[in-house]
Amino acid sequence: MEQIHVSVRSRPLSPEDGETSPWRISGNSIFIPNQPSKFEFDRIFGEECKTIEVYKARTKQLVDAAVRGFNGIASHFIALSLDILVVTGTVFAYGQTNSGKTHTMRGVAVEPGVIPLAVHDLFNIIQEVSLQSLRFALAASLPSDLRSNVIRWFA
Numbered sequence: 028m029e030q031i032h033v034s035v036r037s038r039p040l041s042p043e044d045g046e047t048s049p050w051r052i053s054g055n056s057i058f059i060p061n062q063p064s065k066f067e068f069d070r071i072f073g074e075e076c077k078t079i080e081v082y083k084a085r086t087k088q089l090v091d092a093a094v095r096g097f098n099g100i101a102s103h104f105i106a107l108s109l110d111i112l113v114v115t116g117t118v119f120a121y122g123q124t125n126s127g128k129t130h131t132m133r134g135v136a137v138e139p140g141v142i143p144l145a146v147h148d149l150f151n152i153i154q155e156v157s158l159q160s161l162r163f164a165l166a167a168s169l170p171s172d173l174r175s176n177v178i179r180w181f182a
């Protein structure tokens with residue numbers, strides 16, 4: 028997996044923005060017709076895409092690798108009597124106001140965001156992996172509204 032992966036999610040434009048925005052998408056590039064600059068990304072998700080597609084494209088692998096990676100090398104670390112193994116991965120949303128960061132990361136009941144999807148997957152994978160007698164300790168810092176949404180949406 029590359030160290031840094033940059034994706035763009037295009038939000039559906041308002042009718043006014045649709046008429047005035049000069050930007051166009053082609054494959055994984057964004058450009059303005061008849062202008063020399065072309066901006067390339069690892070992946071561009073179009074207006075029609077759903078959050079689950081954004082999640083599955085990359086974050087799912089990170090969640091999976093964090094848990095299964097731990098599992099895969101745990102015996103090695105246990106043999107060395109190491110107590111702590113920190114597995115890290117970071118996913119963050121960046122964009123101007125109203126561009127869809129909250130929609131993508133938190134989501135709503137009908138379309139949960141990347142964070143609730145990751146938490147849901149995390150517990151599912153741990154449940155699966157725990158069958159092999161491994162124990163996990165998890166700590167999370169989530170805003171209270173998001174925490175209750177995660178519980179409600181996936182109950």
Ligand SMILES: Nc1ncnc2c1ncn2[C@@H]1O[C@H](COP(=O)(O)OP(=O)(O)OP(=O)(O)O)[C@@H](O)[C@H]1O
Nearest residue numbers: 037038039074122123124125126127128129130131
């Ligand atoms: N992919 C999408 N499909 C449909 N609606 C969307 C999408 N992305 C964003 N929206 C809508 O656009 C509006 C702005 O999105 P959102 O609040 O997520 O932006 P934001 O980047 O978090 O803004 P801010 O930085 O001001 O908090 C919301 O009404 C949201 O529901």
